[in-house]
Amino acid sequence: KQEVTQIPAALSVPEGENLVLNCSFTDSAIYNLQWFRQDPGKGLTSLLLIQSSQREQTSGRLNASLDKSSGRSTLYIAASQPGDSATYLCAVMDSSYKLIFGSGTRLLVRP
Amino acid sequence: DVKVTQSSRYLVKRTGEKVFLECVQDMDHENMFWYRQDPGLGLRLIYFSYDVKMKEKGDIPEGYSVSREKKERFSLILESASTNQTSMYLCASSFTPDSYEQYFGPGTRLTVT
Numbered sequence: 219k220q221e222v223t224q225i226p227a228a229l230s231v232p233e234g235e236n237l238v239l240n241c242s243f244t245d246s247a248i249y250n251l252q253w254f255r256q257d258p259g260k261g262l263t264s265l266l267l268i269q270s271s272q273r274e275q276t277s278g279r280l281n282a283s284l285d286k287s288s289g290r291s292t293l294y295i296a297a298s299q300p301g302d303s304a305t306y307l308c309a310v311m312d313s314s315y316k317l318i319f320g321s322g323t324r325l326l327v328r329p
Numbered sequence: 330d331v332k333v334t335q336s337s338r339y340l341v342k343r344t345g346e347k348v349f350l351e352c353v354q355d356m357d358h359e360n361m362f363w364y365r366q367d368p369g370l371g372l373r374l375i376y377f378s379y380d381v382k383m384k385e386k387g388d389i390p391e392g393y394s395v396s397r398e399k400k401e402r403f404s405l406i407l408e409s410a411s412t413n414q415t416s417m418y419l420c421a422s423s424f425t426p427d428s429y430e431q432y433f434g435p436g437t438r439l440t441v442t
Binding site: 252254259260261262263264267307309316317319320321322 | 362369371387419431432435
């Protein structure tokens, strides 16, 4: 059974720092991996999607990488800002087209 | 922009009531999903649908049913609400099952008293 783990569970950094969020999954048979952002009490906003054949995707200050063979993905946020404060969720799409979510990393960027 | 809307942001219902949660997407997506999100348990898939009148059980379908009479609309039904169904409910849609992003609605926070 696919399991997705995110480390750390919470992170607090000063504004301007570059940071890395980690996601690991147990079964490498995935279709894609998606990173989401969730603000308190709100829905999920898709940030980046990486297909299983891809190694990375970039959008602005965000860069996500995928190493399927080792079951790992990272989300790199450059020059963090207070507006980046949110919970970041990673999810993998398994062989039955279901999204399996990690429990998230709660990020606080201090001014 | 893809838009997924949910009928209510907040809902309070009594134990035993029949509850309807509505989700509408405006991008002609084939696939629609219902999740619930609970602290410490993350997001869990309740039901999904790949086409009109088609439905499949997710990981936690007990106590729920769904209806998809039109492509753009996917309803989650709690036949007899119970307190353990108090949760945040999130609807999502995607164009195809495997290659495209899932887009989420804003969520409905349901409280059953």
